[in-house]
Amino acid sequence: MARVAVIFTGGTISMRADSEAGGNVPVLDGAAILAQTPGLAAVAEVVPIDRGLTPASHFTFSALIDLAGEIRQALEDGQTDGAVVVQGTDTIEETSFLFRSWSRGRCGPPARRATTVRPT
Numbered sequence: 526m527a528r529v530a531v532i533f534t535g536g537t538i539s540m541r542a543d544s545e546a547g548g549n550v551p552v553l554d555g556a557a558i559l560a561q562t563p564g565l566a567a568v569a570e571v572v573p574i575d576r577g578l579t580p581a582s583h584f585t586f587s588a589l590i591d592l593a594g595e596i597r598q599a600l601e602d603g604q605t606d607g608a609v610v611v612q613g614t615d616t617i618e619e620t621s622f623l624f625r626s627w628s629r630g631r632c633g634p635p636a637r638r639a640t641t642v643r644p645t
Contacts, residue, residue: 527606528570530599531555534592535578536613551578558611574599581613581620589620593627 533539533555540549555573565571576592596608612620 526570527568528572528604530572530574530596530605530608531559532574532576532592532595532599532608532610533558534576534581534584534610534612536581536611538611538613539578551580554578555611572599572605579613581615581617584612584616584620589623592620593624596624 535551537549538558539551539553541552542548543550543552555575559565559571559573574595576595579588592610596610599605599608610620610624
């Protein structure tokens with residue numbers, strides 16, 4: 526069975542309505558999000574890695590470089606077959622560009638980004 530690191534950064538998928546805050550706030554960690562996916566354990570061994578609950582529009586270049594390092598670390602352990610980054614949509618193109626540029630010419634397990642849009 527494949528072993529996949531799933532790195533959670535926050536974004537819309539982690540949000541829930543909060544009447545006190547007057548809107549949606551990020552509250553769900555990786556384990557809580559994975560718990561909403563029945564049958565996942567039959568497909569892969571998922572290793573959740575939480576990197577906070579940051580809206581994608583708040584990412585800095587240094588945070589993205591740190592995230593790239595976290596992906597590299599997860600993939601270099603010799604036991605992980607791939608990695609998925611779950612993030613918000615505001616900077617998905619920039620993140621994809623950075624990761625593609627960073628990984629150009631390297632061989633090894635694949636890393637993918639996942640994003641979701643929920644009605645507000």
